Amino acid sequence: MPAPTPSAAPHTPGAWVVGSSSGIGRATAERLARDGYAVAVSGRRKELLDEVVRGITAHGGRALAVPVDVTDAASVDAAHTDITAALDGPLELLVCSAGTNVRNRWWSELTPADFDLVVDTNLNAVTRCALTVLPGFRQAGFGQIVVVSSWAGWQYMSAAGAAYSAGKTALGALVHTLNDQGGRSGIRATHLCPGEVVTDILRTRPVPPPEEETARMLDPDDVAEAISWLAGLRAKVCVNELVLTPVHNRMYVDTSAYPPREARA
Secondary structure: OOOOOOOOOOOOOOEEOOOOOOOOOOOOOOOHHOOEEEEEOOOOOHHHHHHHHHHHOOOOOEEOOOOOOOOOHHHHHHHHHHHHHHOOOEEEEEEEEEOOOOOOOOOOOOHHHHHHHHHHHHHHHHHHHHHHHHHHHHOOOOEEEEEEOOOHHHOOOOOOOOOHHHHHHHHHHHHHHHHHHHHOOOOEEEEEEEEOEEOOHHHHOOOOOOHHOOOOOOHHHHHHHHHHHHHHOOOOOOOOOOEEEEOHHHHHOOOOOOOOHHHHO
């Protein structure tokens, strides 16, 4: 079924959720639609995007599927053009949720190609998306960017590996520059750093966590609720960084799921 164009009352605020075919991005798109946004869902797999759109519209929400390759600047620009043309109101919110990691993440195994893939997806893609929306945000005098990072972007996490740690840590600095330079134009950004969340990225770990551990982790809906809260704050409020974790936070107490340190050299 073709993706519908949002068509409800005029001036419906628009949100663009990148990386919304699954996991945190999908949960966020669904939550923002319930909050009243017209939501553009983007990712590489159109059949999954269409599934997200069908679910949102079946519950009375407004959504459209716009495939994008976040590693390609031309693809990001084209997606943004399609979204702004389709929305019946201003694009006010960008959520960057696309991310990846690799299994061979220790220096003894890491390849240049894998490093480039992880950094390009986790860091450079956010830059590409931000550059497309910022001119419109400046013109409107308001706009919000939520960058879904990681605990590893807030505090060093050995198990994340070199490429993931480098890319996610850099996102914090990126968000600081957005707030420093964009605040004068009413633009705000948040470096959102969730702890362990049950998503597909867990499968890339050298030792995937057992079910009894994933049951204690955050769900994508937990992160989506935080993003909904951020989006609902008054325009003069900026949350520069937000960290949320499971109560049972293995980052503090348990490293048994990871290879011994000598294996990472």
